[in-house]
Amino acid sequence: MKGAFWISFRLMAIASTISAALCATYSRSENIVGTGFYDSFNFEAITDPNHGRVNYVNKTTAMSQNLTFASANTFILRGDWKTVINDSSTTGRNSVRIRSNNAYTTHVAVFDIVHIPQGCGTWPAIWETNEANWPNGGEVDIVEGVNDQGNDQVTLHTVAGQALWMYDAYLTDTNGVRSTVVISGQLNCDTSVNGCGVNVGQASSFGPTFNADGGGWYAMERTNTFINVWFWSRKATIVPADVSAGGTTVNTSNWGTPVANFPNTTCNFPQFFDAHNIIINLNFCGDFAGQASVYASSGCPSTCKSYVDNNPAAFGNAYFWINSINIYQ
Numbered sequence: 001m002k003g004a005f006w007i008s009f010r011l012m013a014i015a016s017t018i019s020a021a022l023c024a025t026y027s028r029s030e031n032i033v034g035t036g037f038y039d040s041f042n043f044e045a046i047t048d049p050n051h052g053r054v055n056y057v058n059k060t061t062a063m064s065q066n067l068t069f070a071s072a073n074t075f076i077l078r079g080d081w082k083t084v085i086n087d088s089s090t091t092g093r094n095s096v097r098i099r100s101n102n103a104y105t106t107h108v109a110v111f112d113i114v115h116i117p118q119g120c121g122t123w124p125a126i127w128e129t130n131e132a133n134w135p136n137g138g139e140v141d142i143v144e145g146v147n148d149q150g151n152d153q154v155t156l157h158t159v160a161g162q163a164l165w166m167y168d169a170y171l172t173d174t175n176g177v178r179s180t181v182v183i184s185g186q187l188n189c190d191t192s193v194n195g196c197g198v199n200v201g202q203a204s205s206f207g208p209t210f211n212a213d214g215g216g217w218y219a220m221e222r223t224n225t226f227i228n229v230w231f232w233s234r235k236a237t238i239v240p241a242d243v244s245a246g247g248t249t250v251n252t253s254n255w256g257t258p259v260a261n262f263p264n265t266t267c268n269f270p271q272f273f274d275a276h277n278i279i280i281n282l283n284f285c286g287d288f289a290g291q292a293s294v295y296a297s298s299g300c301p302s303t304c305k306s307y308v309d310n311n312p313a314a315f316g317n318a319y320f321w322i323n324s325i326n327i328y329q
C-alpha cells in the first residue's frame with residue numbers, strides 16, 4: 001500500500017519538476033562577496049534556540065577575536081579555537097550566527113563555498129527561515145550536518161498539522177549520484193517530527209570530504225510550486241557554466257536533476273513559507289550534534305559538552321570559507 005502510494009507520488013513529483021523547468025531564467029539581484037558580507041548580514045548575539053554549548057557573539061567581539069575575517073574576495077566565519085571553557089560555566093564556546101538583512105520569497109541562491117566547519121561537536125548550517133514566525137513561516141535547510149558524520153542533509157520544516165508533503169527524494173543527480181530520504185516513508189515535514197530530510201548522495205557534500213575536495217556549490221531554487229536544491233563538488237565532472245561563473249543570469253533548466261526536490265503536491269508554498277532570511281551559523285552540541293546517541297554513533301570521544309569545553313585546538317578547522325552568495329530573482 002505504502003509502496004504504491006510512494007510510486008505514484010514519485011511520478012507526480014517528476015512531472016512537476018519537468019513542467020517547472022519551462023520557465024527558469026533569473027537575473028542576479030545581489031552578489032555578496034568578501035567585505036560585502038558585512039553589509040548584507042548582521043551578527044545575531046542571541047541565546048541559542050537549539051540549546052547548544054555555544055555563545056553567539058556580536059560583530060565587535062567576532063572581529064576582535066578574528067571569528068570573522070573578510071578580504072576583497074574571501075569571507076571567513078569561525079568558532080573560538082583558543083579558549084578552554086569551564087564545564088561549570090553557563091556560557092559555551094564563542095561562535096557566530098549571521099542573518100541576511102534581506103528576505104526572499106521566490107528566488108535562486110547560489111552558495112560558492114570552499115570550506116565548512118568540521119570536527120566532533122560541530123553543527124554548521126546554512127539555511128533560510130523567518131525567525132519571528134517560526135515554524136509557521138517554514139524553514140529550508142540547505143547545508144547541515146553534525147560531528148563530521150554522513151553527507152549533507154537537506155530538510156524542510158513546516159508548521160504542525162498543515163503539511164503532509166510528498167516528494168521524490170530518490171533522485172539521481174547530473175553526476176550520477178542518488179540521494180535518499182533520511183527517514184524512509186516519512187513524508188511529513190512537520191517540524192515536531194524533525195521535518196522531512198534528504199541525505200545528499202555524494203560523500204563530498206559535507207564535512208572533511210567536502211573540504212578536502214575544495215568545497216563546491218550549493219544552489220536552491222524556490223518557486224511557488226517547488227523547492228529544489230542542487231550540489232556540485234568543486235571536483236565534479238559536470239558543473240553548469242552559469243553556476244561556476246557566478247554571472248548575472250542563471251537558467252535552472254540547464255542544471256539537471258537536483259539532489260532534493262520538494263513539489264507542492266499537498267501543501268501551498270506561498271501560504272506556509274514566508275519571506276525568508278538566509279542564516280549561516282556554527283553551533284556546538286545542542287539538539288542535533290549533542291544528542292547522546294548521535295554524538296556517540298559519530299565515533300566522537302567523551303561527551304559532547306566536555307569535548308567542546310576542553311579541546312579548543314580541536315576547532316582549528318571549524319570555519320566557513322565562503323567565496324560568494326549570489327541571489328537571483
Ligand SMILES: *[C@@H]1O[C@H](CO)[C@@H](O)[C@H](O)[C@H]1NC(C)=O
Binds near residue numbers: 060061
Ligand atoms: C558586544 O558584546 C560585548 C561582550 O558581550 C559587549 O561588551 C559589547 O558592548 C557588545 N558590543 C556591541 C556593539 O553591542
Ligand SMILES: *[C@@H]1O[C@H](CO)[C@@H](O)[C@H](O)[C@H]1NC(C)=O
Binds near residue numbers: 066069076
Ligand atoms: C584572521 O583570520 C584570517 C583568516 O583565517 C587570517 O588570514 C588572519 O591572519 C587572521 N588575523 C589575525 C590577526 O590572526
Ligand SMILES: *[C@@H]1O[C@H](CO)[C@@H](O)[C@H](O)[C@H]1NC(C)=O
Binds near residue numbers: 087089
Ligand atoms: C570553574 O568554575 C567553578 C564554579 O564557578 C569554579 O569553582 C572553578 O574554580 C572553576 N575552574 C577553573 C579551572 O577555573
Ligand SMILES: *[C@@H]1O[C@H](CO)[C@@H](O)[C@H](O)[C@H]1NC(C)=O
Binds near residue numbers: 024025251253254
Ligand atoms: C533555458 O534553458 C532551456 C533548456 O536548455 C532553454 O530551452 C531555454 O531557452 C533557456 N532560456 C533562456 C532564456 O536562455
Ligand SMILES: *[C@@H]1O[C@H](CO)[C@@H](O)[C@H](O)[C@H]1NC(C)=O
Binds near residue numbers: 224265266267268
Ligand atoms: C501547486 O501548484 C499548482 C500550480 O500553481 C496549483 O494548481 C496547486 O493548487 C498547488 N497545490 C497546492 C496543494 O497548493
